[in-house]
Amino acid sequence: MHETVRALRTLRGQWAALLLTIETPPADHWPPRQLAHTIREGDDELLVEDRAPLVLREHPAPLNLGALDTGRAVERLIFDLADTLAAAVQRTEQGDPRAWECADPSAPDSRRAAGSRAHGLHWACVWIEGRVQDEDTAPEHELDGALAAPPFEVLPLYLLHEARRTARIAEARVLRALGLDRRETPLPEPCPWCAGELTLHSAPDGPPSVTCSGGRGCSAPVPLDGWERARVWEWDDLPELIAALGLDLGI
Template sequence: MREDRETEQIGERPVPLRLHVLDTVRAVETALLQVTDEIASEIQRAVITSGRPSSLDPRQFDIERLAAHDARDPARWRYNRGPRTATAAAQWLRARTHGEAGPCTPLTDDHRQHLHQVATEAARRVEQLLGVERRHDTMPRPCPWCNGPLTLHHGGGDEPEFVTCDNGFDCAAPVQVLDGRRVWSTPEQLVQLYVALEAAERRARRAAAKKRQRAGSRVV
């Protein structure tokens, strides 16, 4: 690619690498493969073996065909070969939870509980990656009315964004108290909070400047 080519021209451009995306994908895949290996080792029976071939026993041919079919059974989870991907693991686990036919004994309640925990954590990580998980972040500036910590509640798809102050009735903010916390939830209230935060920050800067000025005059 020539260095003098315009950026609008078609050509190869570097694709931004999002490490947090790769980390999440790898973590989810690792967790699914691990739980699948664990459960398969407990409920999946060993492959049928044909033993030593013997031309004198005609039943041996039937046993060999059965063993070969059992080894190729698509419902069998393979530890060292075959598609070891998150998709393959999820499909095998789904078949087990639905009781589909396969070389396995049924899942126990402990297995199902373990699967639920792994699936919940995987969903949480994916939702966090997609930005739809409900988050509760401490804001960098304190409440302008009581100097208490403010918490921003946001994310979670269509759920509304709002801010709370944990000091509740001990806080003099002109908004209602819900569940023991002052709550800013309407657009007007959030704008009011922003204006109050800006005003408090300006007052703090002026106070800090006066303090430095007084300290400097004492030194002189």
Template sequence: MHETVRALRTIRGRWAELLLAIEEPPADHWPPRQLAHTMRESDEQLVVEDRSPLVLREHPAPINLGALDAGRGVERLVFDLADTLAAAVQRTEQGDPRAWLSADPSAPDSRRAAGSRVHGLHWACVWIEGRVQDEDTAPERELDGALAPPPFEVLPLHLLHEARRTARIAEARVLRALGLDQRDTPLPEPCPWCEGELTLHSAPDGPPAVTCSGGRACSAPVPLDSRERARVWEWDDLPELIAALGVDLSAVAAA
């Protein structure tokens, strides 16, 4: 359950970045895109709740087709998972705002045909998280004091496993599209201090870092790794390395 919730929250937290990436050229792996974005003069904010789902609209002239494909694929995974869970455990009336309404292609109105998908990926992730955590599964007291059946049943184990599998696949697609997945990428430039090989290390659960193969022989003003085999530029040290390599980070951020 905890892995599923974490994956869903990662998807939600990175969704605005993915939507922005659709409208930008594919980002190079170097310099790290997170560091370049912190240099932007204008703070780009995107209210994703106001954006129609990608699967329900035509995207005008996408620049990054890989990001667009990833976004559409993630939406389908998450929306289809919500449909599956709702069919299995939802017992509330459709007028209940907590209810997930599955798509109905036969409906004449496009918004009604889309069901709850029209509210976008954020709402779908929040709704699935509620099912995974067995929210609203206790009987509810009505105005006359009587107990009414709960809006949702407890999620059975096989669907809990399915939710975990789907959420992790969707999370991986988002992170991969943004270049934030686990990867080690050799840089084309050698270390400015010792000519050793530089490698960029990225991971979904932390900022990127760069290591130099020169180890103790390298005179770079950064510490060695835990095995004392490589110099390491952590997040706060990366601007110094980028400057030493002659990269104009402000120009990258403005691109």
């Protein structure tokens, strides 16, 4: 359950960035695009939450087809999972704000035809998280004090496993599209201080960092790693490294 919830929250946290990436030409993973707000202070256009819609739209001319394909695939995975869970455990009546409404292609209104999918991936992730955590599965008191059947049943174990599998696949696809998956990427430029090899380290659970293979022989003004084999530029040090390399974020 905890892994599923973590993956769903990662999806929600990175979804706006993915939608913004669809409108941005593909770029190398270096320099890290996350540093744009640090390098170009005062540029309000770089605030992802303000720029990007949280619902995937039809883009007449997307600039990053890979990101668009990822967005469509992830939406399909999450929406289909919500449909599956609703069919198995949802007992609440239509119109209840807690209900997941499956798509109805025969509905005359386009929003009704889309069902709860019209609310976007954020709502789907929140709803699935509720099912995974068995929310609203206890009998409810009615006005006369009697107990009514709960709106949802407890999620069976096989669907809990399916939710975990699907959420982790979707999370991995989004992180990979954003260059935030766990990877080590050699940089084309040598270290400005010792000409050693620079390597970009990225991971889904923290900001990127860069190491120099020069170790103690490198005079860069950053500390050594725990093994004292490489100089390390952590998140706060990366702008200085980018400036020393004479690079531009290109955003």
